Amino acid sequence: MISHHEGVRVNQIKKMLAVPAAVFALWAMSATAATNDDIAKRLEPVGQVCVQGQECKGMEVAAAAGGGGAKTPDEIIAKHCNACHGSGLLGAPKIGDTAAWKERADHQGGLDGILAKAITGINAMPPKGTCADCSDEDLKGAIKKMSGL
Secondary structure, three states, X not given: XXXXXXXXXXXXXXXXXXXXXXXXXXXXXXXXXXXXXXHHHHHOOOOOOOOOOOOOOOOOOOOOOOOOOOOOHHHHHHHHXXXXXXXXXXXXXXXXXXXXXXXXXXXXXXXXXXXXXXXXXXXXXXXXXOOOOOOHHHHHHHHHHHHOO
């Protein structure tokens, strides 16, 4: 059994440990609350979507970006075709070399055959050249302009 003197000593030790334990418990709870607040802030949405035609509170409605309308053959050629067809790079028929374009047209089924190859890509040329947003009619106009066909 514990003597009275030892019992007093155990109670004093318990009291001395109770204060730091209480301080630690309070600190741990406040740290958890701060951590939860930080997590909640990180999980907040970055932005909001506002669809045109709906009521948007405090947001500006931006119209969807369009394709920019029809492109002229000259614009398409300057931006997408000239790099290869301007110099005949990698065997591409040169702009204005009607004989080279006619030879290809004869082998590929005319202007529509050349257009089909331009759409799907041929040899080193990727599909639609580098004009992924060009319509078939846009490409056909550019081919006519480059080939003279």
